[in-house]
Amino acid sequence: MKTRSAPSTPDSAPPAKTLADGEWVERFPGLSRLNAEIKAQLIGRSRIITVAEGEMVFGPGNSPENMLFLLSGTVRVQQVSDTGHEIVLYRINAGESCVLTTACLLAYDDYSAEGIAETDIEAAAVPRDVFDDLVAQSKPFRDFVFAAFSKRITDLFLIIDEVAFQRLDVRLADKLVTLSDDTGHLAATHQKLSVELGTAREVISRQLQEFQRRGWIEQSRGKIRLLDRVQLEALARQHG
Known part of the structure; x- marks a missing residue:
């Protein structure tokens, strides 16, 4: 399990600022x-x-x-x-x-x-x-x-x-479209996407490879570029 720094609760947070008249x-x-x-x-x-x-x-x-x-x-x-x-x-x-x-x-x-x-x-x-x-x-x-x-x-x-019930490829397409910027780029590792979607990193990797095989995306270290947003959006519309 990953270790993280202790919670920054209000009791341990930096000194409080003055409220501007509420x-x-x-x-x-x-x-x-x-x-x-x-x-x-x-x-x-x-x-x-x-x-x-x-x-x-x-x-x-x-x-x-x-x-x-x-x-x-x-x-x-x-x-x-x-x-x-x-x-x-x-x-x-x-x-x-x-x-x-x-x-x-x-x-x-x-x-x-x-x-x-x-x-x-x-x-x-x-x-x-x-x-x-x-x-x-x-x-x-x-x-x-x-x-x-x-x-x-x-x-x-x-x-x-x-x-529990939605197809992973549909959910992943929806997440890629949602997280990408206007130029079709997003900074996201396979691990980050697995956390977003509640599945194993290996499952995300396989599905991204399939999207890449279809020519829908291009992957580089920690980054993804949408090559065919129309196809991804069509798949994502099946979401929900």
């Missing part, structure tokens, strides 16, 4: 509609944290002490088995919160997956006791939390459906 709350539509009293509680008892690209934000066995609201950057949430097999569950983008953190806070449970900063990130950290109080006291805050929770759970069921 402007971060306005980046979340569900929070911006809170009444002034609840907003003041959120703003007054939260802080801004930063985590560097590649660092672990949270990991298995750790208990969340804060609800994190992502202000900038991207966090990749993935499950890692005892044998080191990985699968990407979802990504958290700016303006979103983490459903796994929500679930762990509500259940007073430890994390069962890890969150990795794919870029430098900035987030507002709301302590557990504030989260508990607001869930109990504020219906708009509670609605915001459970609406985000519900949407992400639906996304996770779609991932389960894809892994």
